[in-house]
Amino acid sequence: MSDLSITSSTKWMIVAIAAVIWFSLLGYRDLMEPDEGRYAEIPREMVATGDWTTPRLNDLKYFEKPVFQYWMTAVSFSLFGESNATARLWVALISFLGALWVMFVAGRLWGEAAGFYAFLVSISGLLYVAMGHIITLDMTVSVFLGIGVGALLIAQSDRNNPTQVRNWMLLGWAALGIATLTKGLIGLVLPGAAIVLYSLWMRDWALWKHLHLGKGLLLFLLVTAPWFIAVSLANPEFPEFFFIHEHFDRYTSTVHMRDKPWWYFLAILLLGAVPWISAVTKNLFKPGFSWLPSKTALFDPIRFLWVFVVFIFVFFSMGSSQLPAYLLPMFPALSLMIGKTLADNPRLGPEIWLMPVVGLVFLVAAWQIDLVATSALPAELLHTYRPWWLAATGLMFGGFWLVRHFGAAGPKAITALALTALLSVQLLSWGYQTLSSSRSSRALAEQIRPYVDAGAPVYTVETYPQSLPFYLGKPVQLAIMRSELDMGIRQEPEKWIPSFAAFKSRWLQDEQAIAVFDAESFSRFNLDEMPMKIIYRDPRKLAVIRR
Known part of the structure; x- marks a missing residue:
């Protein structure tokens, strides 16, 4: 490999080392709330009920997103059991495969x-690494968008081979179908808009x-339509909620209360690109x-x-x-652009000096960690996180020395930078x-499990700890x-307790x-007439048992 x-x-040994780091301790960290609890519980309920058509969260219909990733995680549970590791397995696997696809x-x-x-x-950018180990739907949709775009690049770069163009385009259409079956219409809107804008510009x-629109759209519908039709027939309320509320309302209004200042995504882009901030800004600006x-008729992948x-x-x-995570689909494409830039000139620039800067940031974060303490995240708990920040600090400075040792250029230096960044995030x-x-x-579930196994119902009052049903292996009573x-x-109101008075009545009727x-x-609730004893408390929640 002279180049x-x-x-x-x-x-390939370096790829294997990256894989070991990527998949190590996949189940070590408990599921974070809310996202990881939610996206582990939905497929758990699919396996438990045998209903793989209608997604349910805590035994209630849940139509915010389509079903593909739920299916993949449910397959993981069916094959290997339910655990932290098997809940994250699909996301970790598809993200690493996405990096291999970028390489191809x-x-x-x-x-x-x-x-x-x-x-x-790809395997060292902060946002990509982090999201490759957190259960959300964003990594799956990003990888399949990347597959769709990558297939288009390969197909359009050699239009003189009709068979190759057709096969690669059909792969791309199938990938966009899976992206749509993962997170909705952005699976078609994002690449479709790019095609329109690029063709107008160039x-x-x-x-x-050469898009094979007829065959491609047919294949796209074959991938997506069966589930959308099946879930709509089983649940007539689905189309309006999913296509209007979860697409139009989410994008055009603050119904989900996720509006941010104008500079928000710029900060996310730069932070998510660490340690490749310089390369990203260069390729964009x-x-x-x-x-x-261009005066030629040739397709330009970089443009x-x-x-x-x-x-x-x-x-x-x-x-x-x-x-x-909305920006995550940018990063496979950026990795392609930066890969070509480094192939043309494999010399690191500001990236190497960012390493000690990041190391200093980690050091300051370790010693000033009390500044982010709250009642839900107390200082004494944050102090237990400090050694990990210090370890990441040492790793960044060690990686900086190694990159300098390799002359800050060539495959050895770039590998040292990438693996250092990957291991630091891990x-x-x-x-x-x-x-x-x-x-x-998880700790709450372990504490109350003996009572649950004995038949005691679990009420969650004015709160919903998203990972609790997963760790209990059953829904809770909201x-x-x-x-x-x-x-x-609204679809199944009988599964909900609407008021504190109704909850109190149920509590007094239960034996346990x-x-x-x-x-x-x-402390806001008037519990004087309700026999109970606190059996668990952590910074965010507490549990009581009926005495």
């Missing part, structure tokens, strides 16, 4: 060096002739191509990737619902387990709390029962 100055076996696409388009560097960038009308349309990335950023910045992720009592309900379960409650309260709001 990399390392052997093929060395390259870049290698196919620009050579082996570009592929290897694109892989290293006047590449031939692109439309000085991408190395003319802004005028298309640039359009795709910029459109995602602008599209979500204009929306009224903003979360960090250290902080593993260390987050020290905050489990505040961020998860009281007063509605939140994101409002639609499901458990109730979980938010720790801060517990």
Whole structure:
């Protein structure tokens, strides 16, 4: 492998090392609330009920997102049992496969060096690594969008081979179908808009002739339509809620209360790109191509990737619902662009000096961690997280020395930077387990399990700890709390206790029962006439048993 100055076996050994770091201690950290608890419980209920058509959360209909990732996690549970590790297995697996796909696409388009560097960038960016180990739907949709876009790049880069164009485009259409079956219409809107804007900018009308629109849309519908039709027939309320409330209302209004200041996504982009901030800004603002349309009729993958990335950023910045992971689909495309840049000039610039800066930030965070303490996240709990920050600090400074030792250029230096960044993020992720009592309900579930196994019902009063049903292996009885379960409650109101008076009546009728309260709001309730004893308390919640 002369263009990399390392052997093929060395390259694959580095990939294997990255895989070991990526998949290590996958189940060590308890499921974080709310997201990981929610996206583990829905597939658990699919396996338990045998209903793989209608998603349910806490035994209530839950139509905020489509079903593909739920299916994959349910398969993981069916094959390997229910645990922290099997709940995260699909996300970790698809994210690493996404990095390998990036390596394949870049290698196919620009050579082996570009592929290897694109892989290293992909598995070391802060946002991509973090989201590759947190159960949300964003990684799955990002990878399949990346597969769709990558297949298009390969297909359009050699239009003289009709069979190749057709096969790659059909793969791309199938991938966009799975993206849509994971998180909705963005699976088609984002790449579709990029195609329109790119063809207008570059006047590449031939692109439309090679999309295989007829076969592609048919395949897209074959992937997506069966479930959408089945769930709509079983639940007539689904289309209006999913397509209007979860798409139009979410984007155009603050119904989900996720609006942020104008600079929010810019900060997320720069933070999520660590340690590749310089390379990302260079590829976005000085991408190395003319802004005028090309005089040739050839497809330009870099221009298309640039359009795709910029459109995602602008599209979500204009929306009224903003979360960090919304930008995740940008990062596989950015990895492709940076991989080519490094293949053309494999010399690290500001990236190497960012390493000690990040190390200093970690050091300050370790010693000033009390500043973020709250009643729900007390200082004494945060102190247990400090050694992990210090370990990450040492690793960043050690990685800085190693990159300098390799001359800050070439595959060895870039590998050292990438693996250092990957391991640093993983250290902080593993260390987050020290905050489990505040961020998860596993300890609560273990404390109350003997009573639950004896038949005691579990009420959650004006709160819903999202991971509690997963760790108990059964839904809980909601009281007063509605939140994101409002639609499901409206469909099946008998599964909800609407008032404290109704809860009190149920409590007094039970011979034995458990109730979980938010720790801060517990004192607001008038519990004088209700026989109970506190059996569990952590910074966020407490549990009582009926005496």
